[in-house]
Amino acid sequence: MLTRELLRAEVVYNGLGTPRRDGAVVIQDDGRRRQVIAVQAAAEARRAFPDAVERDAGFALSPAPVNAHTHLDLSSMPYTAGSYPAFIDAVIRHRDGGARGLEAARRGLDEVLAGGVSVVGDIVTDEEVMRFLLGHPGVTGVAYWEVLGPDPARADEVFEATRRRLAHFRALERDGGVRVGLSPHTPHTVSAPLLQRLAALARAEAIPMQIHVAETADEVRLHRHGDGPLAELLGRFGVPWRASGRSPLGYLAELGVLDARPTLVHMVHVDEDDVRRVQHADCAVVHCPRSNAALGCGRFPWELYARFGVDVAFGTDSLGSSPSLAVTDEVAAARVVHGERASPQALVRAAVKGGYRALGMTPPRLLRGAEADGLFAWPVSTA
Ligand SMILES: [Zn+2]
Incomplete structure (x- = not known):
């Protein structure tokens, strides 16, 4: 028997163009296949399919979003809200306690997959975790090997070790599986010569790159003036630091790092010149609003990025620094943080298409004839 279901949602996005407000997806089930037969305005869908059983699917319907x-x-x-330097200390204590590694990564990935998300950009610090992700049949995206190396005198040594490791990992890549990426930690925990060599390698070998930038106001102070809480933190680790006098993003641009088109994570404390450079370099930005709130980082200037496209x-x-690994909770938090400045359609498009773009991938499309399995119904979340 043929049945039809009309799922309506506040936002409906088929992976192409602009998401629709008050949309509907009509699914037809012929007993063998469940397929999408229409993606349109809810009112039109009701007229076109009067026999369909209507159901409220919540906030949004789209291809699954990307973390x-x-x-x-x-x-x-443990969730550790507080200042950024205190958080870094907590991460180091946690690592030194031996709890950072494969077991935790398995648990985290289970949580992500249970939420219906299977495309991730993960920062990896452990070879076992890298092999686990590269061999996992149910996940795709990019596993970015994290590099720290603040001492310029050791830049060559760290670079050579990183290059060898990446070559080894890349031999384990599978078609359709997770790709190997590279993540210099931040513009101040990786020395200038090492940043330049890593960026040149990423560019030459088309390795996806991701870097934390401009997360806190203290980071801007460190780069512009060389003092403040982050300077004290670096000093405690014996890291030599000389401020460039530029913004963190301006510093990366000056070093030529943006030529590798890294995906830029956080990017809270930026000005118009920074965003213009990001646009010019054609880099994507990743927004983590709940982590920013937990660590007192301030509000990401959503509308500024929107203005520059x-x-x-x-x-x-x-x-x-986040209460869950659900990217839909992240979007719910962004709705609260940005209010009228971010439309629900733009948020959904960012979580889906923006996510694929940030990982150098093409988003799937939910067109007529698509399998209904590819449809993701966003939970009604209050984060
Ligand atoms: Zn991070």
Whole structure:
């Protein structure tokens, strides 16, 4: 028997163009296949399919969103809201306690997959976790190998070790599976010569790159003036630092790092010149609003990126600074944080298309004839 179901939602997005407000997806089930037969305005769908059983599908219907930035190996870290330097100390204590690694990554990935999301941008610090992600049949996206190396005197040594590791990991890539990426940690925990060499490698070998930038106001102060809480933190680790006098993003641009088109994570403390450079370099940005709130980072200037047409994606960051790994919760938080400045359609488009774009992938499309399995019904979340 043929049955038809009309699912309506506040936002309906087929992966192409602009998402629709008050839309509907009509699904036909002939007993063998469940397929999408229409994606249109709810009122039109009701007229076209009067026999369809109507159901409220919640906030949005779209291809599944992407979690474009997370640290799955921190999934056993307790949620630690507070200042950014205190958070970094907590991450180091947690790592030194031995709880950062494969078990945590498995648990985190299970949570992501249980939420219907299977495309992730994960920052990886452990070889076992890298092999786990590269071999996992149910997940795709990018596993970015994290590099720290603040001492310029060791830049060559760290670079060579990283290059060898990446080559080894890339031999384990599978078609349709997770790709190997590269993540210099931040513009101040990786020395200038190392940043330049890593960016040149990423560019030459088309390795996806992701970097945390302009997360806190203290980071801008560190780069512009060389003092403040982050300077003290670097000093405690014995890291040599000389301020460039530029913004963190301006510093990366000056070093030529933007030529590798890295995906830029956080990007809260930016000005118009920074965003213009991002647009010019054609980089995507990942927004992690709950982590930013937990660490007192301030509000991401959503409307500024929108004005320059920069692609924005969503990431949950780790469970250390975020209450869940659900990217839909991240979007719900963004609705609250940005209010009228971010339309529901733009948020959904960012979480889906922006996410694929941030990972260098093409978003799927939900066109007529598509399998209904590809349809993701967003939970009505209040985050
Ligand atoms: Zn992060």
